[in-house]
Amino acid sequence: MTSIRRDILIGLVCLALAVALPFAMPGRYVITQSTLFFIWAIVVVQWNLVLGIGGIFSLAQMALFATGAYATAMLGFYWKVPMLAAIPMAGVITVAVGMLIGLACLRLRGPYVALLTLAIAQVMYVLIVNDTDCFTTTGGCMPLFGGVRGIGQFGDIGLRALFPSKWYVAHYYVGLALLAVAVTISIIVIRGPLGLAFRALRDNPGYAMSRGISRFKYQLWIFAVSAFFTGIAGGFYAIHFRVVGPTVFSFSTLLFLIAMIVIGGLGSIWGPLLGAAVLMLADEGMRELSDYRNIGLGLLLAVFVIAWPNGLNGWLQRSRASRN
Amino acid sequence: MDVLIQIVASGLTLGAMYAVATIGLSLVYGSLNMLNMAHGAILTLGGYICYAAIVHAGLHPALALLAAAFVCALVGLMIYFSAALPLLRAENFETNIFIATIGIGSVIENLMLKGFGPYPIPQPLAVDGQVVIGNVHIPLQNVFILGVAIVLMVGVAILLQRTSAGRAIRATSMNREAAQLMGVRVGRIYAQVLALSGALAAVSGIMISSIATLTPVMGGDPMLKAFIVCVVAGLGNVYGAVVAAIALGLLEAATQYVLGVRWSFATLLLLVILVLIWRPYGLFGKQQVVRL
Amino acid sequence: MAEATLEIVDASAGYAGRIVLDAIKLSARKGELTAIVGPNGHGKSTLLKAISGLVPVTSGEIYLDGLRIDRLRPDQIVERGVIQVPQGDLLFPAMTVHENLLMGAYANSDGLAERLDFVFTLLPKLKERRNQTAGTLSGGERRMCGIGRGLMAGGEVLMLDEPSLGLAPIVIEQIYEVIFNLRREGRTILLVEENAERIAEHADMIHLLDNGRIAWSGLGAELMARPEIVETYLGV
Structure with a gap:
């Protein structure tokens, strides 16, 4: 395909x-x-x-x-x-x-x-x-x-x-x-x-x-x-x-959005969408922990960039490649 | 005349604070090509540590200042080991470290928000009294800030120019590979530079909060201005940054007086954009030749 | 025959999966001038970088006086006394000549004053220019400054990567005069040069590097007696 x-x-x-x-x-x-x-x-x-x-x-x-x-x-x-x-x-x-x-x-x-x-x-x-x-x-x-x-x-x-x-x-x-x-x-x-x-x-x-x-x-x-x-x-x-x-203009919105892109996978077609969906859901799931929201977002952002710079999309592609 | 004295006095204070905030940022960019977006949060952290050390731990103000510098130096080291070191081994270091430090900055900032609350707190490290020049009353605090800033800048200049460690820092920022061939352990230089930058940020955070107030988000504005100073001077140019910081402080004081607080930042930015269109690598920066 | 100071045993190296050096075997003996010649882009610089630890050695070993150095960091290798004068000088442009020389002694500052005297005697031009910024030197002066900086480290082995590159013929002669003098003084030198003729009669050993492999090794004088090799590999 x-x-x-x-x-x-x-x-x-x-x-x-x-x-x-x-x-x-x-x-x-x-x-x-x-x-x-x-x-x-x-x-x-x-x-x-x-x-x-x-x-x-x-x-x-x-x-x-x-x-x-x-x-x-x-x-x-x-x-x-x-x-x-x-x-x-x-x-x-x-x-x-x-x-x-x-x-x-x-x-x-x-x-x-x-x-x-x-x-x-x-x-x-x-x-x-x-x-x-x-x-x-x-x-x-x-x-x-x-x-x-x-x-x-x-x-x-x-x-x-x-x-x-x-x-x-x-x-x-x-x-x-x-x-x-x-x-x-x-x-x-x-x-x-x-x-x-x-x-x-x-x-x-x-x-x-x-x-x-x-x-x-x-x-x-x-x-x-x-x-x-x-x-x-x-x-x-x-x-x-x-x-x-x-x-x-708030910085926390900027952080939220940039985290979506990075976690999903910078530069890919579906990565940012996936990242947006994942983060919106995570945000919903942790509504009670809203005090810690930006701490969590910041950590996720840093950890993803350092450990998985290609985001979820890169991870999906790798696992598909290893299956084939 | 009095107006002029007033503008120069407050401009110099502003400029001195920006300079101290900028030196660290510029050193880090110069040697690692790293824009540390957590710099603002570290600066704020310095202010809060000093506050907590004086108010909660009952430390002498001078010790509190040292404690703040020490803690922030440790944070700088942590950023090196947790983010910069692993990212240096991969591609796209400049972009990735930028994003990673946005994340780290947000974590630090929000931890302070949890720890100290969102409300402004006065900085206890302050000097009372004032000096009078002509008809202008200048708070002793401003004089004190200027003095500390000058001592720090001279100290950093001596470190960079006169010591072997400082020469190694400069060598690394001029040519990483050549420095390695001289036996410089660049990883250690990076760690040192980030620690030094953290300590300097702490001091500038204490200064800034002593004439304004402490809030968890107070670091954002000085960081942005420090960035502007770096950009105008040419990223990584430490001495240019000091000159640019003082010029920016004076300019800010003047525009605040002439146009009001509201327009001062916009005017500064417009000026920066013009400078960058005229000289895309900063006033004192040299264009790096990109080899294809 | 003198003992081997720097010994490279079947070393391979490369960048990002691409092998540039393939099982290189050669040694630089104490007090000798060992030359590596060959066309551009065939791995000469990479070899020096691999010895200095800037490019990882993927297989094989490198020894200095019998101790293995290929797994060490660049700064540790410098500390052991393997000093490289890199191609194109790589001076610190905003530092003065004097500061550049001091950087050369960064890893080893014992006897700094004597070494500085030695460098200034050998390269008097540097003494004249000592307070001038390195970025403002002429091409030949820059090269001298690079060599002087390398000598300041007081190492066991001095590696020079194409010291003649981009210089006018008369300046090249001056530079080689200095290098051959160092050889006469008994320094161990590993020299990379594109033009074999220039150094053949002064080199104790010559290794011809072709496509990442040693294609020929022999005494300096031997190479010039073998026109077929010169023609095949060096295209003279």
């Missing part, structure tokens, strides 16, 4: 299971948590493209996610843009912001990129949180970016009105659809010419560059693609929770 066929098969099986889930387990809690899983999975799958395939050590992914969420909320709040239009617009805005960050960072070497992107995210957070000047006073004082409290009341995609009692199931399917698209794009990138270019750059940089493969150009491309879907995920997050606040 070729790898692309196997990817399609795995994808379809997962999709079928996910479509069936609301019928098997109709409880509201399971459905909403799964929707959250879809959102994080989109971010992780796209971040994996940047980190694992593009080899760009960017920590700006949550800032891009926040850009998408804030853009969606602000378009709805200030200009009353309908959400169905606002979300794709937010995706485009995120791409623009992503390109700017990319232009500033991508000529630098790995560690510089990590530091600079982290600092950019931090600056965005500080600027939003410390903003106390009232931008409008409709419904109380409201800073431009909503300040500490964030932005609410910016509209909806209408599924809440359409299915008053089952809107969360509708959101579940929207999330699933977005994730399916994000994963498809990720497969196309990894197995397609872009992935090939990066493999060439990694395996034989001299030859690849002499054949006109410019690392900078391809990195900017992959940055843009992943920014788009990350922004869309941010927009969906905004309408799902009906409020966008500075908590999206």
